[in-house]
Amino acid sequence: MTSTNLHNPLPSGSDISLPWHLRLPRPLEKDFRLYFRASVIKIAPLALVMLAILLVLAVCVEYLIDPAVIAVSWRPRLLTLMLIVGTLILMRKPAWHVWLHPASLLLAFGIAFTGDYLGMAIEHPLSYTFFLQTPVAILLICIVLRVPFYAALSSSLIMIGALGVCTHISQHEPFAAMTLLLLTLALGSMSLFGQYVYERLLRQHFLSEHVLYQHRNELHSANIVLESQATIDGLTGCINRRGMESRLNHLYHQLNSKTPDAPRRISLLLFDIDFFKQYNDTYGHPAGDECLKRVSSVPLSMVQNETDFVARYGGEEFVIVLTNSSFNDALVFAERMRNRIEQLGLPHSGSRVSQVVTISVGVSCSDGPAENGAELLKMADEALYQAKGAGRNRVAQMSHEGQVLML
């Protein structure tokens, strides 16, 4: 395999590049909106409370300068306060968060337009300063409430346009009006530039996280495939010895720690084909392989419980682990399996106990003295050894008292 054939699981630079106009592919764009909104929700309530305090302070200053101003300004001020409270209420429920950006824009327009109105309606030498509410509104949507860049840009242009018209038709000195407009333009363009840079960084961050997440998922799936390949016996399709040991240890760990999904009991059946060496010698190794497949298909078809399994322990030795069956049921299972394998009728002229392939089985159970999987296996092995010694083609059990009994 050449290096170009190898799949590189790490994201490449082209995976996370972002166009100048910031747009992401459609499905990602949708996810980004949620991500973007979530980044604002954390800071917005505090920002809105501060804005409400500023509003109250502004009213106090207006009163100190000239109490007559309040007579004109209280309605616009009340409207702005209501918009702030409305936006704060929207934060309370996640289902309403979708309205956060429209509400922020509405609030900004409220601030800018009430400023324009007050700047024109109030006759006072300082009333042109009300027009400063427009740059405040632009700062609010760009720096504080962080409305998406294009919405912020178009809204700012409308607000600046309205400011230009209002300063033009108001009775204020042209120099003051022009200074205000230029100041607003300078502050607005800097805020918008900052918002563009911020959103670009946020999108880049979102994209990198997305690409990493995808690659992590791919690696995870590949690991699952590799893990299952590493624990399956290629010839019979049973779990291999490594897989068996890890599953058995896991089950025993659950049993000992008494977790809610722990098995009540574990029964272990260890079986071995009788005179398999002679089978190979008589029929050849490929036929021996075929025999192993046929024999193992019997317990594989009998196991039903999700946590039960059949494993190839060694050459012609197999393990069946049954969870939650009583010891008696496990013995019945073993005898039925022995019988079904005999009933397969695979000719075995080299066997000294039968004309067909037979097995010997040793059975042990976790109700006895075994404290872990290895000890349970040792007990079943001892029973199997005795079954062989007693003439083969039979089932032997290791009793809870540690005695081997023939069935």
Ligand SMILES: Nc1nc2c(ncn2[C@@H]2O[C@H](COP(=O)(O)OP(=O)(O)OP(=O)(O)O)[C@@H](O)[C@H]2O)c(=O)[nH]1
């Ligand atoms: N065809 C084939 N044979 C295998 C495989 N793995 C192990 N064997 C053979 O299985 C035989 C096991 O022989 P023994 O351990 O002597 O056991 P046995 O002949 O079955 O005798 P008893 O267990 O005492 O009845 C050996 O000849 C191994 O070569 C395999 O994957 N395929």
